[in-house]
Amino acid sequence: MSDLFLLRHRTIAGLNQLSIYLENGGFKTWKKAVTAQKPEDLINEVKASGLRGRGGAGFPTGVKWSFLPNNIWPHYVVANSDESEPGTFKDREILEYNPYQFLEGLMLASYAVQAKDAYIYFRGEFWQIARRFDERIAELTASGYLGDHLFGTDYSLRIHTHLGAGAYICGEETALLESIEGRLGQPRLRPPFPAVEGLFGLPTVINNVETLTNLPVIIGEGAARFRSVGTEKSPGTKIFSLSGRVKKPGNYELPLGTTFRELIFTHGEGIINDAKIKAIMPAGASSALIPATDVALDTPMDYESVPALGGQLGSASVIILDETVNISDLVKDTVHFFKHESCGKCTPCREGTYWMSCIIDRIVSGKSKKEDIDLLLTVARNMQNKCFCALGEFSTTAVVSAIDKFRADFEARLES
Amino acid sequence: MNQLLRKHSLEVEKILAKYPPDQKRAVVMPLLHLVQQEDGFISRERMQEIAEIAGITTTEVASVVGFYTLFHDAPGARIKIQVCTDVACDLRGAREYLNGLCSQLGINPGETTEDGLVSIEEVKCLAACDHAPMFQAHIGDALEYHENQTVERTLDWLKSMIASMKSPASAVEKKTTDDGGSHE
Missing domain, CATH: 1.20.1440.230 (NADH-ubiquinone oxidoreductase 51kDa subunit, iron-sulphur binding domain)
Incomplete structure (x- = not known):
């Protein structure tokens, strides 16, 4: 895995400490953005990168940002850290081991839409992770990376954490907004979409943790670098959460377009007891069951190819079933x-x-x-x-x- | 006088500052978490105090408590064990583990041991599918993950936890335990 954009903590020890993140170029992109770039420069770079939302829907992130009207203020950005799809455990690894890259991504998204307040919605079970984030946010504020008049400019940004309390539905973006507002986590009728009427009735961007964690790479190293991996329509890498009847379950960051076969048999080292593989659920409990034929196994995992098998890539939580499963x-x-x-x-x-x-x-x-x-x-x-x-x-x-x-x-x- | 406000005025102020002044209702969930961390559950009196601060009715606060799985309106066991038995965990033996653990403790899922110390509950996905069987434990104001479990390992841990609770000198340790593998 030479091209790690997201799980960089696997090659850089201690990346979840601010000093080490800074030593490795952390928050340089942030400082440059606030002091030398226009918000639309960021939006254009993200559009050019072709980044698609990693929470499941795969909607182009830059396009989503550009839907916010510039005559209604303030704007909000909300990070969806409600990771709850059965079989999905990628965001938890980012939040625990590479938290600053995620925070830098959230900050870049906030600057891009000129939000001055951003919220991180954590699922209630991530209580300890949320506490650590409160400390990290205080640390960044004390170091001048968050707060008022950043780097001597007019731009100010505050980040707040909000803890859920055990409801899968709050991963649905409008239910998530209801939950921040202190209501039952039940979805809203759309339209209006959150981009126009979101949090507290104001224009809001909601992005998944993994989506945001890509931003320091795209804005710092350029869209071309990001596009050098993955496919034309599904550029970049993706964290595949592999679980079920495989020998080596875990998170694997691989280029989009990697085949199921490579994920399951090369990285996951095959099926427990070398039993016969039976079916694949590529998107957690929300997946269609895809019979593990040779055609399916040789299908590239990207946003276009998986639907051709009758499934969805979703959040790429790949659950493997073998012949022992009824x-x-x-x-x-x-x-x-x-x-x-x-x-x-x-x-x-x-x-x-x-x-x-x-x-x-x-x-x-x-x-x-x-x-x-x-x-x-x-x-x-x-x-x-x-x-x-x-x-x-x-x-x-x-x-x-x-x-x-x-x-x-x-x-x-x-x-x- | 609002007890919650009096006792935790600083904390309440910090929570209020997170949200726009005209959106006070948003403080409901953080305040519920604050109360539950202190009391272990949320009583009717506390709901009333939260309602006052948030500017809504006690019934509205109670409906939020009822909706979310992690809020409790009654005191539970000292150690609440929640075992994930969802698809991915089930495929790695979580159900056998749950049944084994329950039979060792002489209770069914959803029940509490006679001494009121331990309860076991079945829950759905805790985002630790690659380290199943696993459970989450609520002890006092702490919430811990225990991954890569066997019945024996969990029983050993329970024994030491119960022993430390019974000896007043030693406080309950608060940390996330990754008993087996790690993410790296």
Whole structure:
């Protein structure tokens, strides 16, 4: 891994200490931006880099920034550190081991849209990490990298932490905003989009931790350097969180466009007990189940190629299933997860996840007749395109693809 | 007089300063965290005090407490163990681990031991999928991750924790424990 943009702490020991981050060129890009660059220079560089949002949607970051209206002020930037997708553990590694690069990225994003207050929304379980960030923010303020009239200019920036309290839905950006505002984490109707009416009703940029951590590289070393890795439409590297039935689970930062085969068999060292690989979930519990055929294994992991397999790259939390797994057990896990995390706002999701969980429990316990499989499929299909936000939609993805591709696993569980 | 405000006036002021003055409601969650860190749960009286500071009703505060999994409106066990049994952890033996641990303690998931010391709960994804089986423990105001667990390792840790709680001289240690592997 010669081109590490994000997990640089793996080659530079102690990078989570300010002195060492500074020794390695840290905050030079920040100082240069505030003292010598215009906000639009930053936006243009990020647009040229082709960076796409790493939280799951893959939307071009520079374009997202340019949606903020310049006649409504103040602007806010919010870092989404609510990492909760089952199978995703990349942001946690950045936050613990390379926190200053992330902070510098958040600061650059704030300068680009001229926000004077930025918030970091941490999931409640990251309580200790959030405390460390309070200390780091105080340290940066004392050192003159944050605060009023930075480097003698007119620009001021303050960063605040906000701690969630255990709700997956708060990773959805409008639910996250509700949660900062002191309300239940339930999504808002869009439009208006957060770029126009976001936090406290004002224009807001919301970016994922990994997205922001790319910015010091793009703005410091240039879009061309960033584009030297990855593919034309999916440039840069991506942290792939590999888990499930592999010998060596973990985070792997690789160029976008690396094949599933390389990730699973070269980096992950293959399947536990050298069993046969069965399926891939490329985007955590929200994924479609992709049968691990040769074609699938040789597919490049980027924003264009994975959809061709009927899945999504999402946040690239790659969960591997082998022949020892009965897919109906896995579907039971995903359905129960979404049932627990449904916020209760819209009926299709609240009721649908409940009924899916009743049916899958019956199937897995061996008390079902054949009709139950089709009943489960019907409930899932009836939820699709009817839920208020993506959570409800995602709760059906594994169900529908599993019954479509691995029906035999469900039939094996039926009452004989 | 608002006890919370009197006792933690500095801390409350710091929290208020994080948000625009006309958006006081945003202090609800940080204040709930503050109370829970001190009391271990959030009582009706404290909700009322938070409501006063945030300028909303006690019912609205209670609805926030009810919505989020990490807020508790009743005191729980001294050591709250939350085992992740989500997809990725389940694929690495988390369920067998949970069942083993529960049977050793003689309780079911969701229950507390008779002495009120330990409770075990099943939770979903804690972003540590590569180090399963794992659990998160709430002890007093601390929240710790314990990764790469076996039933034996957890029981050993529990024994030492309970021993340190029973001896008044030694305070409970507060740190994140990565008992096995590390991220590097």
